[in-house]
Amino acid sequence: MTETVTVRVQRYRPEEDTAPWEQSFEVPYSEDLSILDALNQIKDQQDPTLSHRWSCRMAICGSCGVMVNNEPKLSCKTFLRDYREQAAVTVRALDNFPIERDLVSDISGFIDHLETVQPWLIRSEEQPVSAGAYPQTPEQMQRYAAFSQCINCGLCYAACPQFGRDPAFLGPGALALAQRYNLDSRDEGAAQRMQWLNAGEGVWSCTFVGYCSEVCPKDVDPAAAINRGKVASDINYAVNLLNILRGKDDA
Amino acid sequence: MHKPYIQRQRADWWLRNPAYRRYMLREATALPLFLYTLLLMSGLFQFTRGEAAFLQWLEMLRSPWLLALHGLALAAALFHAVTWIALVPKILVIDTDRLRVSPAAVKLAHQVGAVVCNAGLLLLAVLLLRAAAGN
CATH class of the missing domain: 1.20.1300.10 (Fumarate reductase/succinate dehydrogenase, transmembrane subunit)
Known part of the structure; x- marks a missing residue:
């Protein structure tokens, strides 16, 4: 007889349910079975009404984020073998986001925050395409490389109690992305993005819980990015204050 | 729906x-x-x-x-x-084209600073106590 594992899956069917509930499934166990494989097994063999998001199966697309035993995880990168000691594995939709259906979250608030910080190269004067690429040395690239690895999976938002308290907070992913462009030698948009760092919903809403960096599947370290943003915001404040004292415009 | x-x-x-x-x-x-x-x-x-x-x-x-x-x-x-x-x-990442300080050095500088400040305060307290005893 095949060994099985109990997987408890959160269900929420907007047509019938007023609140999420839990359904247990027995999944045939194997050493290389990921949580995503288990969810696909349930959907294909046991209950086709289960809804969950996935695409690449290799931690690149960022679609399959869920809570596994209360921790934000990519289901494709999390394996049942690591939960053998526990009686059951519980899979829920990501914390802090509205639940659309079963394990499917509505992450549009997070996507809006990403757009807010203007995550593209801003130049004071665009050079024509014929002038070629903007050159950059490997050392210059290294300064923002880690922050550019984000796959927009939203795990850091599920990990952030400040975002849970106030969804207007721009949050770890968006503020790390702002830092990624501010640190790019080809970019000249730091002054434009400063209004978002300085805003009430910006870096100062972060209290450095640091869990966002622990759960990030791509080692982006958003907590470091946000708190470096606080240093930049402090310097900006001091410079503005000095300019006002000297009778200049603060902008 | x-x-x-x-x-x-x-x-x-x-x-x-x-x-x-x-x-x-x-x-x-x-x-x-x-x-x-x-x-x-x-x-x-x-x-x-x-x-x-x-x-x-x-x-x-x-x-x-x-x-x-x-x-x-x-x-x-x-x-x-x-x-x-x-x-x-x-x-506190100091990494520019002109100046680069390693993370370990930044941490050490803060640790040394904390020890020096605390030892300084302790020394000041001892000196004040001695001066008070002298009177």
């Missing part, structure tokens, strides 16, 4: 995960320091009321409860300082 379920943050969110509990422990180090500050301020107040009141306050400090508070406040301050300085190299 579009009827998303809105998840509300639970009041006990910080108890539900070891990472949150560590964070709250660090935040809670402010509480013994707050009590210690109140104690110091009460001492200052007694000082303004005259010698007898101040000596009585000094006598009160010998109570085991207040000694325990001092120990707790010291432990809390040390825990906060050590964990804070451990995080500094992530935030």
Whole structure:
């Protein structure tokens, strides 16, 4: 007889349910079975009404984020073998986001925050395409490389109690992305993005819980990015204050 | 049909995960320091009321409860300082074309600075005590 594992899956069917509930499934166990494989097994063999998001199966697309035993995880990168000691594995939709259906979250608030910080190269004067690429040395690239690895999976938002308290907070992913462009030698948009760092919903809403960096599947370290943003915001404040004292415009 | 379920943050969110509990422990180090500050301020107040009141306050400090508070406040301050300085190299990144300082050096500079400041304060206290004894 095949060994099985109990997987408890959160269900929420907007047509019938007023609140999420839990359904247990027995999944045939194997050493290389990921949580995503288990969810696909349930959907294909046991209950086709289960809804969950996935695409690449290799931690690149960022679609399959869920809570596994209360921790934000990519289901494709999390394996049942690591939960053998526990009686059951519980899979829920990501914390802090509205639940659309079963394990499917509505992450549009997070996507809006990403757009807010203007995550593209801003130049004071665009050079024509014929002038070629903007050159950059490997050392210059290294300064923002880690922050550019984000796959927009939203795990850091599920990990952030400040975002849970106030969804207007721009949050770890968006503020790390702002830092990624501010640190790019080809970019000249730091002054434009400063209004978002300085805003009430910006870096100062972060209290450095640091869990966002622990759960990030791509080692982006958003907590470091946000708190470096606080240093930049402090310097900006001091410079503005000095300019006002000297009778200049603060902008 | 579009009827998303809105998840509300639970009041006990910080108890539900070891990472949150560590964070709250660090935040809670402010509480013994707050009590210690109140104690110091009460001492200052007694000082303004005259010698007898101040000596009585000094006598009160010998109570085991207040000694325990001092120990707790010291432990809390040390825990906060050590964990804070451990995080500094992530935030204070000095890496420009002209100047580059390694994260280890940034951390060491903060550790040395903290030790020098604390030793300096201790030395000042000892010198003041000696001067007072000399009079």
